[in-house]
Amino acid sequence: MPSQPVVVVLHDGRLPPGAGLAPLRGRAEIRYADETELARALRDADVLFAYHFLSGAVPGAWHAAGSVRWLHVAAAGVDPFLTPAVRDSDVTVTNSRGVFEEPIAEYVLGQVLALAKDLPRSVRLQQEHRWEHRESERIAGSSALVVGTGPIGRAIARLLRAGGIRVRGAGRRARTDDPDFGTVCAPTDLPAELARADWVVAAAPLTDTTRGMFDADAFAAMRPGARFVNVGRGELVRTDHLVEALRRGSLAGAALDVVDPEPLPAGHPLWDLPGVLITPHHSGDVVGWREELVRLFAENFDLWRQGLPLRNVVDKSLGYVPGS
Structure with a gap:
């Protein structure tokens, strides 16, 4: 793993660059990408943080994700991201259980x-x-x-x-x-x-x-x-x-x-x-929820950098975190 791992943040236009990811500053190269930029950003990336948790862009961009080892989804449900290619890969998938x-x-x-x-x-x-x-x-x-x-x-x-x-x-x-x-x-x-x-x-x-x-x-x-x-x-x-x-x-x-x-x-x-x-799919979206999602990812990033077990690891054959 390089000294500065590359983290791609797939965003929906509502995450200003640097917002909430201050704990990663100096410890990772952070690339912000919208759906149109995702494939280009994924080249030589180590981590994909799917902050845009309803995005359908991953299947079309996954061909560029050959070096990605960890995919974190900013939601409890990960179904939009569990494509056959992701399921069959060695990529670890985690979700945001605990926020919603x-x-x-x-x-x-x-x-x-x-x-x-x-x-x-x-x-x-x-x-x-x-x-x-x-x-x-x-x-x-x-x-x-x-x-x-x-x-x-x-x-x-x-x-x-x-x-x-x-x-x-x-x-x-x-x-x-x-x-x-x-x-x-x-x-x-x-x-x-x-x-x-x-x-x-x-x-x-x-x-x-x-x-x-x-x-x-x-x-x-x-x-x-x-x-x-x-x-x-x-x-x-x-x-x-x-x-x-x-x-x-x-x-x-x-x-x-x-x-x-x-x-x-x-x-x-x-x-x-x-x-x-x-209601417009907002039952879990309370004041401060976006900051909580980023904080959870940052905490899991610390575990990942230390080689420790990640929180909320999804069983890709089941589609959710076992025991939940």
Whole structure:
């Protein structure tokens, strides 16, 4: 390894040169590159810091990454970067686990409360200067199924439990002694678990197994009046099937921070369906989150330079950090 390793920072135009990477100054050559500059910047580079975590530029530029040994993604989900070439390479992939868990859990609790208390309608009535009394729901005593038992799913479970909601999980293997979920069901038992829940929260990573898992059958399995919250990936859901379930009324509502396609086109039916709350993929983006992402990378860089085990190493065959 050269005395000054080359670190390429793939940015989205919102990371000023030098911002947050002061700890690396003098210890690495830092190259800032947008998507059009990535291939050129990757030549003879040692590290790629994918600060632009939604970028689709890596497949087209990876041919120039022959010397890259470590790819760090500034997100929990790494699916846009796990191309066949990256999977088959010796490159170590790490993610940003530890930054987004609590903010996303707060978002889910906030959306559950917004739907239960009918806050969107209250806002509309206020804008119309209308005083219209109505009843709302209590969340205490209701039930939730969190699909995805990694760190984000666990943070969601803990916060929903604090609100008095009975929480179960759905993961890769069944168990009854989980510290955060109590009971976790296996994939084969998912339809029965969906039928038990008032709130279904999608927080699973996007893999070949989970892509499109929320389809017509899954929505049909949910109990009448259930609500669906997606903070995982839009591609977990068959969007046309979700639209149909909402139109039929088999789902009472949905809160969607991620959608497919993304961004959602202006004329898409999801915008106007009753009981649907849409946010622009920002559930984890709290004040200071960008600085936290850079700080996490800088800490991992110190470990990498010392030859020590890196934090948050992704199993490229699974698509996420094992044990999460």
